[in-house]
Amino acid sequence: xxxxxxxxxxxxxxxxxxxxxxxxxxxxxxxxxxxxxxxxxxxxxxxxxxxxxxxxxxxxxxxxxxxxxxxxxxxxxxxxxxxxxxxxxxxxxxxxxxxxxxxxxxxxxxxx
Amino acid sequence: xxxxxxxxxxxxxxxxxxxxxxxxxxxxxxxxxxxxxxxxxxxxxxxxxxxxxxxxxxxxxxxxxxxxxxxxxxxxxxxxxxxxxxxxxxxxxxxxxxxxxxxxxxxxxxxxxx
Numbered sequence: 569x570x571x572x573x574x575x576x577x578x579x580x581x582x583x584x585x586x587x588x589x590x591x592x593x594x595x596x597x598x599x600x601x602x603x604x605x606x607x608x609x610x611x612x613x614x615x616x617x618x619x620x621x622x623x624x625x626x627x628x629x630x631x632x633x634x635x636x637x638x639x640x641x642x643x644x645x646x647x648x649x650x651x652x653x654x655x656x657x658x659x660x661x662x663x664x665x666x667x668x669x670x671x672x673x674x675x676x677x678x679x680x
Numbered sequence: 681x682x683x684x685x686x687x688x689x690x691x692x693x694x695x696x697x698x699x700x701x702x703x704x705x706x707x708x709x710x711x712x713x714x715x716x717x718x719x720x721x722x723x724x725x726x727x728x729x730x731x732x733x734x735x736x737x738x739x740x741x742x743x744x745x746x747x748x749x750x751x752x753x754x755x756x757x758x759x760x761x762x763x764x765x766x767x768x769x770x771x772x773x774x775x776x777x778x779x780x781x782x783x784x785x786x787x788x789x790x791x792x793x794x
Contacts, residue, residue: 600781611684611770612785619781658723662781666711666774667736670723 570595570661574671581649582679589644589674591659601642602660602668603633612658618642629653654678681707684773684786692792698759701789705752705773711735712754713783714746717768726769729754730776758791766793 575590593599600619604612616627623635633644642659659671685704693699705712713736714726725738729748746756752773758765768790772783 602782604785611686611787612772614782614784617782660723665736666713666728666781666783667725667738668713668715668723668772668783669725672722 570599570663570669572659572661572669572671574657574659574674576674577672578675578677580677580679583651584648586645586647587649587653587676589657589659589676591642591644591671593640593642593659593661595640595661595663597663599661599663601633601635602662603627603631603642603644604658604660606656606658606673608655615644615657649676649678651678651680684771684784686769686771686786686789688789689787690790690792692794693761694794695761695763697761698757699761699791701756701769701771701791703754703756703771703773703786705754705771706784709773709775709784710752711774711776712748712752713772713774714754714756715770715772716740717770717788718764718766723770726756761793763793766791 571594573592581587602617603615618635626632631646656673658673660668662668687702711730713728717723728736732748743759748754768788770788771786774783
């Protein structure tokens with residue numbers, strides 16, 4: 569079974585500053601990795617995904633993530649955040665069983 | 681294309697009652713999964729349906745059940761509701777073709793059990 573650890577539960581950041589959200593996973597086999605964002609009172613929206621190929625993946629809204637197999641990490645980054653990026657972010661992993669395992673989430677609060 | 685839709689969006693029930701939630705996947709998507717989100721346990725997988733068959737199941741009691749219809753729409757049922765069943769229930773659909781691992785989520789149904 570795979571598990572996901574999001575190392576920061578809360579990340580406060582000033583507008584236009586960079587942000588990094590850390591995600592580590594544990595699995596003995598190859599996995600597929602995802603980042604989702606959840607705005608208040610909404611469902612989950614896919615930000616980006618890693619299935620195979622290039623380890624640097626770009627997503628929507630200026631986000632990108634880097635898959636590091638040796639460190640079993642999939643950290644999410646954005647070089648300059650906006651107020652509208654205030655949300656909860658979830659890292660998730662799945663294998664061929666199509667069952668997503670989620671991290672506990674990281675709440676990002678962007679301040680002016 | 682319309683996204684995943686879930687009805688109702690909000691629901692209030694009392695302990696002991698049963699509830700049915702509905703999910704319509706993105707057109708052409710054949711796989712539907714259900715997840716429960718609570719502050720204490722986070723996001724947890726309930727089950728997945730594909731071609732009207734339950735293909736995978738999470739670690740939930742038998743009070744939680746589901747089904748899928750021939751048009752891929754899915755329903756989830758919870759019987760004998762408990763206070764701890766209060767949660768946001770999310771439905772996700774997936775094309776279910778080769779290399780189609782991405783799940784697309786609906787807005788969720790927020791269930792409050794009193």
